Structure formats: structure tokens, C-alpha cells
Amino acid sequence: MTDSMMGRTLEHYRIDNLLGQGGMGSVYLATDLNLRREVALKVMHPHLAARAEFQQRFFQEARAAARLDHPNIIQVYDSSFSEGQLFLVMEFVRGGSVRDYLKHLYAEKKYIDLAEAVDLTRQVAEALHYAHEQGMVHRDIKPDNVLLKPASSGGATGEFRALLTDFGLAKLAEGGVQSITGQPLGTLPYMSPEQCLAEEIDARSDIYSLGIMLYELAVGQLPYTPGTITEAIRLHTREPLPPPSQFRPGLPPALESALMNSLAKAPAARFQTAREMAAALRGVEEALASGALTLPETPLTHVDSLNTYLMSRPIPEAMPPHTYQPVTPGQAGVDRLVITAEGRARACSRLRRA
Numbered sequence: 001m002t003d004s005m006m007g008r009t010l011e012h013y014r015i016d017n018l019l020g021q022g023g024m025g026s027v028y029l030a031t032d033l034n035l036r037r038e039v040a041l042k043v044m045h046p047h048l049a050a051r052a053e054f055q056q057r058f059f060q061e062a063r064a065a066a067r068l069d070h071p072n073i074i075q076v077y078d079s080s081f082s083e084g085q086l087f088l089v090m091e092f093v094r095g096g097s098v099r100d101y102l103k104h105l106y107a108e109k110k111y112i113d114l115a116e117a118v119d120l121t122r123q124v125a126e127a128l129h130y131a132h133e134q135g136m137v138h139r140d141i142k143p144d145n146v147l148l149k150p151a152s153s154g155g156a157t158g159e160f161r162a163l164l165t166d167f168g169l170a171k172l173a174e175g176g177v178q179s180i181t182g183q184p185l186g187t188l189p190y191m192s193p194e195q196c197l198a199e200e201i202d203a204r205s206d207i208y209s210l211g212i213m214l215y216e217l218a219v220g221q222l223p224y225t226p227g228t229i230t231e232a233i234r235l236h237t238r239e240p241l242p243p244p245s246q247f248r249p250g251l252p253p254a255l256e257s258a259l260m261n262s263l264a265k266a267p268a269a270r271f272q273t274a275r276e277m278a279a280a281l282r283g284v285e286e287a288l289a290s291g292a293l294t295l296p297e298t299p300l301t302h303v304d305s306l307n308t309y310l311m312s313r314p315i316p317e318a319m320p321p322h323t324y325q326p327v328t329p330g331q332a333g334v335d336r337l338v339i340t341a342e343g344r345a346r347a348c349s350r351l352r353r354a
Contacts (some may be wrong), residue, residue, distance in 0.1 A: 049086035061168030211262030
């Protein structure tokens with residue numbers, strides 16, 4: 001797959017490789033030619049970058065994200081508009097995302113090690129508490145936005161660090177520049193009930209989304225899989241939460257309790273701060289380490305360690321052929337269907353306006 005950005009230099013950043021694409025832009029591996037280090041460059045789609053209002057809000061959110069200083073939040077180094085390109089410069093994390101790791105697990109028919117899943121989620125909860133205290137709500141907590149960094153110290157395992165990324169981007173999409181006015185923002189399976197209803201949200205919405213992610217890690221599947229916003233509203237606001245132990249018998253009661261608390265339908269019934277959630281998860285970690293809690297037997301034959309995964313994680317030479325292509329101005333806010341066969345994209349059709 002060719003990309004017109006490959007090999008270009010924006011200011012003093014040389015673009016070396018395409019890492020991923022999303023609804024608002026593409027992420028590249030780049031080299032900071034001044035400091036001689038690898039960075040991640042998030043380049044906004046041109047039809048967004050051309051809008052003065054979007055540029056203003058982009059720099060506002062970039063400055064806010066750059067002020068966040070926490071070991072479990074990605075570092076934002078710079079932001080700029082150059083040669084018609086609006087971009088954010090961030091720390092490059094070689095380990096990939098939790099989503100990448102989950103895809104690896106599913107392909108191998110494995111579970112994540114439960115102690116590592118709890119440790120990872122606790123790290124994200126601590127990052128969220130810090131951000132919430134700074135007045136920032138993430139709005140889009142999901143495995144795609146949690147990166148995994150090999151580390152000599154950091155988590156309970158001492159081998160990896162969870163890094164939360166994309167602060168401010170979900171908020172940036174508000175105001176009609178990306179979505180139709182009034183359409184709820186977020187990722188359907190991870191959205192809180194109040195987010196689905198496009199109501200005012202606060203830190204407790206992030207807690208719900210993080211609870212969904214922990215459920216997925218601990219159980220091996222999502223509690224809800226909505227395909228439309230209407231279905232998401234019904235499932236998240238009215239459908240009872242399937243007990244995690246229903247799918248993974250023997251799950252430690254303390255962990256199931258933390259999950260049920262974080263996923264309460266009413267914000268007032270959840271953990272009221274991410275610090276409370278982190279404390280509950282730390283208690284589960286300590287009980288697991290002491291042997292006071294036993295791990296459930298799994299019908300799968302293996303668990304997978306983050307250590308092994310991270311140590312062997314390569315940088316892809318190129319994105320897979322089925323990666324979504326950047327949208328054109330006429331496609332903004334329009335659903336697209338990509339049909340693939342034997343690893344190649346065959347057709348792309350516009351379906352309906354969201």
C-alpha cells in the first residue's frame with residue numbers, strides 16, 4: 001500500500017512508516033531529526049485540517065494533553081501546522097496497543113494472564129484519576145487507546161507499563177466538525193449509558209468504559225456488542241449486565257464485585273472516582289499475589305504473558321491491505337463498507353449518513 005506521506009519531512013520530522021489509521025487521521029512512525037529519536041506523528045485528515053475552527057480546537061486540546069504528566073499517560077511533545085498538514089507529535093511506544101494484544105490472543109485461542117489484566121487496568125485507572133483531577137475526561141477508553149510499553153519497572157509484574165493515549169481527541173470531534181450535531185461520541189461497545197444518550201458526562205463515564213475493557217480482558221469477550229447507536233442505548237441503559245463469572249466460572253469474587261460496581265447503569269452507583277476503582281483493583285492484585293484468591297481454571301489450554309508478547313513485538317513493515325483509507329470531504333460522517341478477500345480490499349460503498 002502506498003501513502004503520499006511516506007518519506008516526507010514535516011518541519012524536522014521525517015515520516016518513516018504508517019502505523020495506523022482512524023476516523024480523524026493517520027498515525028506514522030517518524031524520526032525527530034533534531035533530537036535523533038523515534039516519535040509517533042498523528043496527522044489529521046486534510047478536510048479537517050483545512051478548517052480554521054478545527055485548527056483552533058486542535059491546538060487547544062494539544063496544549064491541554066501536553067500538560068498531563070503521569071507515568072501512565074502518553075507524552076505529547078509538539079503540535080504544528082506545516083505544508084497543509086495538521087499534526088501532533090507524541091512518544092512512540094513499540095509494544096502496540098491492548099487491541100493488538102487481544103487480536104493476538106484471539107488468534108492463538110488464549111486468555112490474558114488474569115493478574116496482568118488487573119494490573120494493566122489498575123494502571124489506567126490511576127492515569128484517569130490524575131487526568132480527572134486536571135479537569136480532563138477522556139471520553140473514549142478502549143483497548144485501542146491503551147498502549148503497552150516494555151519497562152524494567154512499573155507494574156505489579158515489573159515488565160510493562162500501560163500508557164493511555166488520545167486525550168482530547170474525542171472532545172475535539174464535538175461541535176459538528178466530525179460528527180453530526182447531537183450524535184453521541186465514542187465507541188459503541190465501550191460507551192457509558194449517559195454517553196449513549198448524549199447527556200453531560202463526567203469522570204464516571206470513563207470509569208464505565210474502563211470497566212467494559214476490564215470485562216473484556218478478564219472474561220475474553222465484551223458484555224455487549226451493539227451494531228448501532230439505537231442498540232447501544234438499549235443495551236447500555238436497560239439490558240442487565242451478564243455476570244462475568246457466567247462466562248469465566250471461578251472468577252475471584254473481589255474482581256467480579258469491582259466489575260459490577262464500575263458497570264452500574266447509574267453513575268451514582270459506580271465508583272465515584274477512578275482512584276476508588278484503582279484501589280479496589282490493587283486489593284485484588286495483592287490478594288492474588290498472597291494466594292488469598294485463586295485463579296479460575298480456563299477451558300483454554302494456555303494463558304498468554306504480556307512479557308513474552310512485548311519482547312517479541314516488531315514494528316510492522318506496512319499496514320495490512322484492508323486498513324481503512326482516509327475519508328474524503330464528501331465521505332465525512334458517512335458509513336463505509338469495505339469488503340475484503342484474501343487480504344485485499346475489493347470494494348468500498350457508502351451506506352447511509354450516521
